[in-house]
Amino acid sequence: MVSPFLSPGLVSKEHDLASLHLRRDQSLPVVLSTEVTSAEHVGYAEGVVTNTRFGSFPHTTMIGVPWGSQIRASKVDTGSRGRKEAINAKKRKAEVLEQSQTNSQNGESVVAVEAASSGFVHLLPPTPENWTISLPHRTQVVYTPDYAYILHRIRARPGSRLIEAGSGSGSFTHAAARAVFNGYPTASDSGSEQQGTAAGDVESLGKVFSYEFHAERHKKVKAEMVEHGLDGVVHTMHRDVYADGLLVYKDESEEKTSPEANAIFLDLPAPWEALPHLTRDRRDGTPSALDPNSAVHICTFSPCIEQVQKTVSALRQHDWLDIEMVEVQHKRIEVRREYTGLAYEGMRGVNPYAVDVEEALAKLREVERRARDFHAGSLADRKPANGGQQHGGGKLPFDGGKLVHRTEPEIKTHTSYLVFAVLPRAWSEEDEAAAQAKWSKHVTVASNVPKSQRQLKKEAKLRAKNQRQAQNGVDNGNEAKEAIEEVMEEAAGSTKE
Numbered sequence: 001m002v003s004p005f006l007s008p009g010l011v012s013k014e015h016d017l018a019s020l021h022l023r024r025d026q027s028l029p030v031v032l033s034t035e036v037t038s039a040e041h042v043g044y045a046e047g048v049v050t051n052t053r054f055g056s057f058p059h060t061t062m063i064g065v066p067w068g069s070q071i072r073a074s075k076v077d078t079g080s081r082g083r084k085e086a087i088n089a090k091k092r093k094a095e096v097l098e099q100s101q102t103n104s105q106n107g108e109s110v111v112a113v114e115a116a117s118s119g120f121v122h123l124l125p126p127t128p129e130n131w132t133i134s135l136p137h138r139t140q141v142v143y144t145p146d147y148a149y150i151l152h153r154i155r156a157r158p159g160s161r162l163i164e165a166g167s168g169s170g171s172f173t174h175a176a177a178r179a180v181f182n183g184y185p186t187a188s189d190s191g192s193e194q195q196g197t198a199a200g201d202v203e204s205l206g207k208v209f210s211y212e213f214h215a216e217r218h219k220k221v222k223a224e225m226v227e228h229g230l231d232g233v234v235h236t237m238h239r240d241v242y243a244d245g246l247l248v249y250k251d252e253s254e255e256k257t258s259p260e261a262n263a264i265f266l267d268l269p270a271p272w273e274a275l276p277h278l279t280r281d282r283r284d285g286t287p288s289a290l291d292p293n294s295a296v297h298i299c300t301f302s303p304c305i306e307q308v309q310k311t312v313s314a315l316r317q318h319d320w321l322d323i324e325m326v327e328v329q330h331k332r333i334e335v336r337r338e339y340t341g342l343a344y345e346g347m348r349g350v351n352p353y354a355v356d357v358e359e360a361l362a363k364l365r366e367v368e369r370r371a372r373d374f375h376a377g378s379l380a381d382r383k384p385a386n387g388g389q390q391h392g393g394g395k396l397p398f399d400g401g402k403l404v405h406r407t408e409p410e411i412k413t414h415t416s417y418l419v420f421a422v423l424p425r426a427w428s429e430e431d432e433a434a435a436q437a438k439w440s441k442h443v444t445v446a447s448n449v450p451k452s453q454r455q456l457k458k459e460a461k462l463r464a465k466n467q468r469q470a471q472n473g474v475d476n477g478n479e480a481k482e483a484i485e486e487v488m489e490e491a492a493g494s495t496k497e
């Protein structure tokens with residue numbers, strides 16, 4: 001199956017997973033279908049319908065349209081849903097479902113839809129980004145600002161072999177799958193690929209090895225990978241990685257093979273407990289989980305600094321280099337026009353203060369006049385403070401107001417400390433000999449190049465200085481003076497050259 005996350009095509013099709021974009025940060029994943037398969041959809045004369053706060057959307061209006069289309073809400077006849085069957089509701093539901101399935105297979109009962117007077121959504125293809133904001137949360141998840149940076153730093157790219165632990169709700173898994181995707185394995189490839197061997201063409205196909213020790217979460221993420229057509233790219237495993245490591249095998253009886261990973265992401269409570277399994281030399285004779293032919297880039301994701309300290313310490317013990325901690329502070333800026341002035345009084349979002357001294361004085365005069373009129377017993381003929389001017393019949397003027405910005409207080413990102421490190425590629429005696437043989441012939445050491453006047457002078461000075469020091473009669477003042485002279489001469493020399 002071609003994954004809609006990787007190649008959605010131009011137009012939506014039946015059975016595609018789509019993302020209904022309701023508003024910023026709110027989308028709803030739906031599988032487009034004309035077949036009634038669940039009791040939830042039973043009873044609509046329009047077939048399968050998704051109801052949102054912006055109206056009802058029969059799936060027939062969303063199938064066969066270009067991705068990105070705006071879909072108008074429809075007037076939906078609730079049909080038999082209006083009737084309440086009190087007795088034996090469960091049995092009734094099953095019967096109605098069966099009937100609806102037969103009807104929809106026969107093309108019966110689906111009526112032409114009529115657009116509602118308002119309401120719309122946008123139909124988007126599924127992406128890791130919109131999946132992250134709409135997925136069923138089973139755990140805390142990694143959000144887009146973090147995983148975008150993480151995948152970039154661990155150099156996940158088409159063809160990479162990436163270890164992820166734990167899988168959690170599969171948010172990072174989808175983004176990782178897209179980053180490493182480099183083609184689907186063929187039927188013959190997939191056998192060896194599932195075992196984690198990197199042979200022949202399969203070597204260039206990217207792969208995510210995703211480990212999870214919570215049985216239910218593992219089952220869900222595995223099923224999701226199949227539903228989303230990502231099971232050829234993501235190999236999910238039910239495993240406690242602290243105890244049992246990161247090699248690829250189904251059960252203890254099976255041979256353990258290496259995932260040959262070159263990128264690693266650990267979103268675990270104790271990443272330092274998984275690190276002993278991520279070394280190049282295995283004392284127990286099992287293969288290393290790492291790619292022997294390339295450097296390995298790792299990232300760990302921990303909310304507490306104490307976890308970071310333990311992780312950094314374990315990384316050092318296991319020879320990881322370039323250890324660095326980063327925190328992604330994602331902020332979103334709200335930019336809007338701020339209206340101030342008594343003229344806009346009563347309108348939403350307006351600061352009802354005088355915009356300048358003139359307006360303040362006018363208001364004051366108006367108040368005083370009203371007070372005088374009141375005491376004189378007449379409130380007739382009064383005029384508003386701005387001399388009777390109204391702004392667009394209650395509408396704010398376009399492009400008016402002062403442009404202001406502020407940081408949005410609520411952002412959907414679970415910030416954690418990201419620890420990055422690199423483990424250089426394995427380097428054996430043979431590698432060293434091969435490198436010498438390859439590169440030494442390109443390196444020539446020139447021994448007879450004549451020295452410059454400046455170099456000769458410098459060497460003579462140095463010799464003289466050493467002699468003086470050897471005689472032990474050096475006076476410190478002289479020495480400092482000479483050092484200064486030497487530096488100045490050198491500076492003059494380099495300007496001339």
Ligand SMILES: C[S@@+](CC[C@H](N)C(=O)[O-])C[C@H]1O[C@@H](n2cnc3c(N)ncnc32)[C@H](O)[C@@H]1O
Nearest residue numbers: 141142166168169170171172212213240241267
């Ligand atoms: C915060 S969640 C991961 C969320 C995930 N990165 C995402 O974006 O959806 C951490 C997961 O690690 C799993 N986990 C904890 N200890 C583990 C272990 N020893 N081996 C494998 N998985 C483990 C937990 O069950 C949990 O599902």
